[in-house]
Amino acid sequence: MYRHNSEADTMIESSARRILKTLNGSWHTRAVFLLFAIVVAHWGEHVMQAYQVYVRHWSLPHAHGGIGLLFPWLVTSEWLHFGYVGGILAGLALLRPGFAGRSRAWWNAALAIQAWHVMEHTLLLGQAMLGHNLFGAPVPTSLVQLLIPRLELHLFYNAIGLIPMVMGLFYHLSPPVGERPASCRCAHSKVLWARASLKPTNT
Numbered sequence: 001m002y003r004h005n006s007e008a009d010t011m012i013e014s015s016a017r018r019i020l021k022t023l024n025g026s027w028h029t030r031a032v033f034l035l036f037a038i039v040v041a042h043w044g045e046h047v048m049q050a051y052q053v054y055v056r057h058w059s060l061p062h063a064h065g066g067i068g069l070l071f072p073w074l075v076t077s078e079w080l081h082f083g084y085v086g087g088i089l090a091g092l093a094l095l096r097p098g099f100a101g102r103s104r105a106w107w108n109a110a111l112a113i114q115a116w117h118v119m120e121h122t123l124l125l126g127q128a129m130l131g132h133n134l135f136g137a138p139v140p141t142s143l144v145q146l147l148i149p150r151l152e153l154h155l156f157y158n159a160i161g162l163i164p165m166v167m168g169l170f171y172h173l174s175p176p177v178g179e180r181p182a183s184c185r186c187a188h189s190k191v192l193w194a195r196a197s198l199k200p201t202n203t
């Protein structure tokens, strides 16, 4: 029985290792592209929300961004916010091994910022689940939210998280001379990024 279990464990471990290797090898370009597409689209929703409040003067409870106008529960559910930030953190961590040298340093910064962002959303989710808000606030409130309102704070979190990702990608696509070659072919796929296409190149 014990032997059986350990064999199963070894099989799971080796397939997890294989998936991680593929994600950071032949799939890296596509996976990184997908992660960026999601992060940029999500940030666009935050920008749209700020536009609705500051330029259109909508009240905050009605300013739900673009897709949020069609599906308001996307914006109001703390579970979805938490799922999104947690998913991005997982994506950053899973695709990290493919980044080396200077690009790895920037990617680590993006990971650290996202980890803090997840911590803040964990606090928000906890309050929503318990039905008890911290600091006697009328709505779930995170730590930095004591200083900066939620709309501006999360616009900032998403922007400040995107900057090191872009820098990481920049050095990943154009590694400084002398850095060890990456395990993927992203640096050979600049045309692909330029065309925003998901087709791999053979150059």
Ligand SMILES: [Zn+2]
Pocket: 028, 029, 032, 098, 172, 182, 184, 185, 186, 187
């Ligand atoms: Zn890559």
